[in-house]
Amino acid sequence: MISRTIFVADYQMPHQDPRAVDILHRYLVMEHKAPVDTLIVGGDLVDFKVLSTKFLNSQVNRQSVVSEIETAKYELDHLQYLTPGARRIFIGGNHEQRLRTYIRGLAPELEIFMNDDRSLSFDKLFDLTELGYQPYIEYPGIFEHKGLTFKHGDYTGAGAGARELKREGSSGMSGHLHQYRVHTETNRKGSHAWFHAPCMCYVRGPNMPPGAHEGVQDWTQGFMEILFYEAEDEKRIFQVNPIIITEGRAIMPNGQVIVA
């Protein structure tokens, strides 16, 4: 029996690319052999630049934290609508975590409001329960699912996949790099792999997150499809299909081309 999981990460709202979002939505409504059984939103849904202590004195739009949260809720609601019957998971990223760092640093008396479903928790800010998501997994937390470890990601640089694999001791997937990558290791204990998912934010043009070089980020845009096959002997195998989006165009696993 085949089941399908979707992992989508790093929208970095307000820097999400609406063409990529449109392609994800259209992919989700396409007919597939196996319906989406689990949807994982893998963190950095919002950018929260205004809450970063790095940018405290820079010219930032103080209202953006409200609009980022509202846009995030709108997308989470849309994803719920497009994945009926799926289990929905939200794993926080380092950008969501900027809220806790900010409050801890500047108003530590209020930090208690971030815990246990209180008013500054992401369960409340993103309406996760109402929108059909399981309780927020705070950065750097993980979600174990069908033998794989899903997380936002702790490492960057050339050896990121090897380091994630070593730290978790299991095959898995993360975002955070904004690059599609695969690191594989086969040894006497078996075959292991760490997948880095692409991002949903702009990778070029005027609305990229900060840090571009010459107007381009060395990033990949898209999301991940993971198929699991559970055999009767209880041995499980999986197949990972990256859905790569290039300037508003993508080829679906069934060969159909989507142009946003």
Ligand SMILES: [Fe+2]
């Ligand atoms: Fe990110």
Ligand SMILES: [Fe+2]
């Ligand atoms: Fe990140």
